[in-house]
Amino acid sequence: MTAVNLMLVVIILALLAYALLAGADFGGGAWDLLAGTGKAKDGAEDQRKLISASLGPVWEANHVWLIFVIVCTFSAFPAAFGDIATSLELPLALALVGIVLRGAAYVYRAYGEGASLPDQWWSRIFACASVLTPFMLGVSGAALATGKLRPGTSPLVPFQSPFTVLAGLLAVVVTAFLAAVYLCYDAAQQPDTHHLVAVFRRKAIGAAVASGLVVLVMLPFFYHDAPVVAHRFTDRSLPLAAFSALCGFGSLAVLWRQRFLLARVTAAAAVVGVLGGWAVAQYPDLLVGRYTAQQAAAAPSSLDAMVVAMVAGMAVVIPSFFYLLRVFTAPVLEEH
Numbered sequence: 001m002t003a004v005n006l007m008l009v010v011i012i013l014a015l016l017a018y019a020l021l022a023g024a025d026f027g028g029g030a031w032d033l034l035a036g037t038g039k040a041k042d043g044a045e046d047q048r049k050l051i052s053a054s055l056g057p058v059w060e061a062n063h064v065w066l067i068f069v070i071v072c073t074f075s076a077f078p079a080a081f082g083d084i085a086t087s088l089e090l091p092l093a094l095a096l097v098g099i100v101l102r103g104a105a106y107v108y109r110a111y112g113e114g115a116s117l118p119d120q121w122w123s124r125i126f127a128c129a130s131v132l133t134p135f136m137l138g139v140s141g142a143a144l145a146t147g148k149l150r151p152g153t154s155p156l157v158p159f160q161s162p163f164t165v166l167a168g169l170l171a172v173v174v175t176a177f178l179a180a181v182y183l184c185y186d187a188a189q190q191p192d193t194h195h196l197v198a199v200f201r202r203k204a205i206g207a208a209v210a211s212g213l214v215v216l217v218m219l220p221f222f223y224h225d226a227p228v229v230a231h232r233f234t235d236r237s238l239p240l241a242a243f244s245a246l247c248g249f250g251s252l253a254v255l256w257r258q259r260f261l262l263a264r265v266t267a268a269a270a271v272v273g274v275l276g277g278w279a280v281a282q283y284p285d286l287l288v289g290r291y292t293a294q295q296a297a298a299a300p301s302s303l304d305a306m307v308v309a310m311v312a313g314m315a316v317v318i319p320s321f322f323y324l325l326r327v328f329t330a331p332v333l334e335e336h
Helices: 003-033 038-076 078-087 089-111 119-143 162-188 191-225 227-236 238-256 260-282 300-327
Strands: 285-287
Touching: 003 038, 003 119, 003 162, 003 191, 003 260, 003 300, 038 078, 038 089, 038 162, 038 191, 038 300, 078 089, 078 285, 089 119, 119 162, 162 191, 162 238, 162 260, 191 227, 191 238, 191 260, 227 238, 227 260, 238 260
Parallel strands: none
Antiparallel strands: none
16 A cells, blocks of 8 residues: 555544544534424433533544544645645634634533523534534535635635535534434433433434435435546445445434444444545545645655654554543533
8 A cells, every 4th residue: 555545544544533433522512402392302401411421521632533634634635735725714614613612612611600601602602513513524525526626716615516515414414313322322321311312312313314314315416516426436435335324224223222332333334334435436536626645645755754653643642542532431410
């Protein structure tokens, strides 16, 4: 494997880690926003407490994977990074606004005790930012496949395709699905949260069905707005798409049977199948119609240095991250 392809694999693995870990956190914010609606209205406060407890002090650490993707892309593919950053300036800036507001709102809500704003205001800001960020990241990822991004074009170009907007919506729904599945397991671990299992199981099934519907609506726009990547998807990625669909249906089955730990595995595998299929179809392009990975790659000596630095960095980051997860895995409800 060449150094260019190795860097691409590393970037995709970091994106997968971000989608599975931070994605579930964003989805938790979406359910926080919807906690006072529907049949579960009476348990809204209990739902928000479980969501907050499940996020715990580890959730901001998940952004290390996004930072890793940015640094790797900037260092290994500098030419493409410049065009991507300028072409996607608006959605990426809004995603950053969402990340910052989300973190600030969480802290003010948890520890501010209404000193700056009423807690319910911070709760709404936290929830809205949790929806805004995955939507903008989904739009950004899909826009790379359209072939319409060029430096100097309107900052609204990423939003002018139904395919990119639906991709943003899909990102929101998928993160909500992941979060609901994870929360089913967390709720089942404690007697005082067991009554929330049925609530989040219903949410998880609803989000899974919604994800499938969004994909079906998005497919024709995918072939119309991003034909190059769409046809590669047909040629190369169908096994991964089938794997994702199989895991999605499997998640519904195990959720119905209340096998929540297994549901976490199948839900995560479904997301891996979707992102893996997109990555395979996108290859070898970083920015369709402008840069392939080979064209945008840094000098071989720089890539070799990146590989060494990456291995050394991951040797520290991965064990530390798993230790952090292990320490804060069990959620504990707290009164705020």
